[in-house]
Amino acid sequence: MKRLLLAAALAALVAxxxxxRRGGPAAPDVEVDTRKELLGRRLFDENCHRCHPGGEAxxxxxxxxxxxxxxxxxxxxxxGHGAMPGFTVEQMSEKxxxxxxxxxxxxxxxx
Amino acid sequence: MAVSARHVGFALGWVALMSGxxxxxxxxxxxxxxxxxxxxxxxxxxxxxxxxxxxAVTIGLTYPTAVVFDDAGRTYVLEAGYAYGEVFTQPRLLRxxxxxxxxxxxxxxxxxxxxxxxxFHEGNFYVTDGGNPGRILRIAKSGRIDVVASGxxxxxxxxxxxxxxxxxxxxxxTQGTITNSGVVGTDNYDFGWLERHPALxxxxxxxxxxTTAIFESDNPLSGEGARAFTAPFMPFGVSAPADHVVRGSxxxxxxxxxxxxxxxxxxxxAWGLRNPFSMRFGPDGKLYVSENGFDVRGSRPxxxxxxxxxxxxxxxxxxxxxxxxxSGGLPVTGPGxxxxxxxxxxxxxxxxxxxxxxxVAQFGVHSSVTGFDFSTSDAFGLKGEAFVxxxxxxxxxxxxxxxxxxxxxxxxxxxxxxxxxxxTNKGDKTAPASYLGRAGIERPIDVKFDPRGETLYVxxxxxxxxxxxxxxxxxxxxxxxxxxxxxxxxxxxEEVQP
Numbered sequence: 001m002k003r004l005l006l007a008a009a010l011a012a013l014v015a016x017x018x019x020x021r022r023g024g025p026a027a028p029d030v031e032v033d034t035r036k037e038l039l040g041r042r043l044f045d046e047n048c049h050r051c052h053p054g055g056e057a058x059x060x061x062x063x064x065x066x067x068x069x070x071x072x073x074x075x076x077x078x079x080g081h082g083a084m085p086g087f088t089v090e091q092m093s094e095k096x097x098x099x100x101x102x103x104x105x106x107x108x109x110x111x
Numbered sequence: 112m113a114v115s116a117r118h119v120g121f122a123l124g125w126v127a128l129m130s131g132x133x134x135x136x137x138x139x140x141x142x143x144x145x146x147x148x149x150x151x152x153x154x155x156x157x158x159x160x161x162x163x164x165x166x167a168v169t170i171g172l173t174y175p176t177a178v179v180f181d182d183a184g185r186t187y188v189l190e191a192g193y194a195y196g197e198v199f200t201q202p203r204l205l206r207x208x209x210x211x212x213x214x215x216x217x218x219x220x221x222x223x224x225x226x227x228x229x230x231f232h233e234g235n236f237y238v239t240d241g242g243n244p245g246r247i248l249r250i251a252k253s254g255r256i257d258v259v260a261s262g263x264x265x266x267x268x269x270x271x272x273x274x275x276x277x278x279x280x281x282x283x284x285t286q287g288t289i290t291n292s293g294v295v296g297t298d299n300y301d302f303g304w305l306e307r308h309p310a311l312x313x314x315x316x317x318x319x320x321x322t323t324a325i326f327e328s329d330n331p332l333s334g335e336g337a338r339a340f341t342a343p344f345m346p347f348g349v350s351a352p353a354d355h356v357v358r359g360s361x362x363x364x365x366x367x368x369x370x371x372x373x374x375x376x377x378x379x380x381a382w383g384l385r386n387p388f389s390m391r392f393g394p395d396g397k398l399y400v401s402e403n404g405f406d407v408r409g410s411r412p413x414x415x416x417x418x419x420x421x422x423x424x425x426x427x428x429x430x431x432x433x434x435x436x437x438s439g440g441l442p443v444t445g446p447g448x449x450x451x452x453x454x455x456x457x458x459x460x461x462x463x464x465x466x467x468x469x470x471v472a473q474f475g476v477h478s479s480v481t482g483f484d485f486s487t488s489d490a491f492g493l494k495g496e497a498f499v500x501x502x503x504x505x506x507x508x509x510x511x512x513x514x515x516x517x518x519x520x521x522x523x524x525x526x527x528x529x530x531x532x533x534x535t536n537k538g539d540k541t542a543p544a545s546y547l548g549r550a551g552i553e554r555p556i557d558v559k560f561d562p563r564g565e566t567l568y569v570x571x572x573x574x575x576x577x578x579x580x581x582x583x584x585x586x587x588x589x590x591x592x593x594x595x596x597x598x599x600x601x602x603x604x605e606e607v608q609p
Contacts (some may be wrong), residue, residue, distance in 0.1 A: 022135040023131055024158040024535060024537065025158050025159055025160045025531070025533050025534065025535060038527075040165060041170070041527075041529060042527065042528075042529075045472070045473065045527075045528055045530070046473065046528075047528055048476075049473060049475065049530065050197060050415070050416075050439075050474065050475055050476050051415060051475075051476060052474050053474075053475035053478070053541075054530070055539060056514065057478060057513055057514035058475045058477075058478075058512055058515075058516040059130070059133075059415060059476040059477065059510075059512050059513070059514075059516065060133065060513070061132045061474070062514070071435035080446070082132070082133060082134070083133045083134075083414070083415070083447075083451050083452075083558065084447070084449040085445075085446030111305070
């Protein structure tokens with residue numbers, strides 16, 4: 001089990017830093033219909049896109065190719081890590097954070 | 112949900128590595144690749160949305176910067192006569208002939224460029240010449256060249272750009288800043304211009320009071336071991352007393368200005384824009400401006416700065432958009448702008464003219480947003496949206512990226528600022544064709560709809576690898592592409608004669 005975890009961590013090391021296209025312009029746009037989805041998309045465009053363009057790698061690692069649980073994504077956004085700044089409750093409410101995490105899930109290109 | 116070893120592994124890797132990816136990995140910019148001519152062209156390597164198709168119109172262009180149409184609907188391409196990497200050729204205005212080939216309409220002297228942008232209005236072309244000083248040229252169809260305005264503080268890092276004639280009959284243009292963030296430094300020596308023009312520095316549009324900040328650096332102009340102490344908005348190696356006032360004047364750095372078509376003194380429209388590269392009046396009558404954000408270089412590096420699309424109300428008061436102390440409406444003293452291996456930037460203006468506005472849309476850090484245009488016809492579709500060329504990153508010279516950024520055409524919903532990909536290379540990565548080993552697009556630098564609005568012309572600057580010694584642009588690798596609804600766009604493929 002220990003070896004398996006180490007191997008998985010090593011795979012994650014490579015994967016977490018890699019690029020990952022969502023599907024290109026021939027792929028259908030991510031559908032956002034509800035108010036919550038639109039809020040999540042707006043928050044992503046304003047706060048995340050510049051470092052993770054469309055969820056792909058750029059200045060920062062790709063976030064559209066990792067099967068991470070919502071709680072870990074929430075924690076990363078709230079507290080930041082490395083070069084990424086955290087977003088306080090004053091900057092992003094819990095409701096907004098929920099919407100953003102949900103939108104990040106829609107960007108996944110499939111596991 | 113059952114937690115598998117894979118989930119645990121990813122979680123461990125994520126926590127351990129999100130802090131380490133940027134630090135540990137080498138830069139992997141789209142220009143960090145090898146290239147062996149000739150450039151290959153194959154539209155099958157390019158992806159566009161379903162229902163659209165791509166054709167190559169002209170190949171073999173040398174450092175093209177703008178595509179423009181005359182009143183008869185004929186197509187022209189501007190060749191800059193200069194490329195980053197300090198490569199000088201002859202600026203040219205070329206007409207693409209329907210029978211194939213090109214005709215040279217006008218040429219500038221070698222070393223006077225770059226010619227960065229072109230507009231056509233009532234029988235003449237208006238061309239921005241980013242030499243020193245920057246100028247606005249009027250070029251008749253006969254090839255006669257007259258200077259409309261001169262004296263712009265150009266030929267630093269950024270140039271005089273983006274001519275467009277407004278509904279008021281005035282000629283609008285932009286002037287990029289001399290430096291990355293207000294301070295002349297060794298990065299400008301590396302770019303090549305500091306040795307030629309050691310007195311160059313940014314010129315504010317209005318009086319500004321500068322903080323006590325003095326930036327210490329190597330002094331490559333005085334030999335090994337020499338040090339320089341440089342104040343913001345001063346020439347390299349010139350310091351200044353605390354809280355000194357730098358007098359503003361027009362024309363100035365980092366601004367949108369306008370001038371009468373017959374010439375005269377430019378008038379200020381907007382300022383505080385770092386490198387406003389292109390402008391168009393939108394369907395709502397507002398003036399839209401694309402801006403390249405800060406780099407991580409020089410004496411005052413700024414990390415994580417987006418490129419932006421702004422809207423400017425040309426009828427309202429003159430507004431300040433934030434340079435050199437704000438990025439995309441946010442203060443550079445905030446979290447996220449601190450370089451991983453450097454201090455958090457401090458303000459260099461003691462007082463800010465106003466709280467700058469927020470951009471209409473933000474693009475990837477270092478994506479190099481350049482030319483754009485708006486769809487105005489149902490024949491093309493996506494009416495009202497902006498189509499924006501992303502030249503692509505110039506890492507590692509502008510800072511490090513861990514994957515290529517830019518190198519495609521995006522579309523922007525002006526109401527929400529949301530971006531979607533419109534034209535890019537096929538493959539698992541967004542990168543130039545030379546990086547992918549394919550035959551699609553390299554570095555889109557301008558987009559323009561034909562006068563009927565049915566076809567989007569996409570001008571591709573060509574191949575420009577970048578390494579630690581700077582950019583290495585390849586002449587005769589520029590391409591003009593066009594995109595239209597299937598069946599609407601001609602697939603004619605014409606080659607420029609050498």
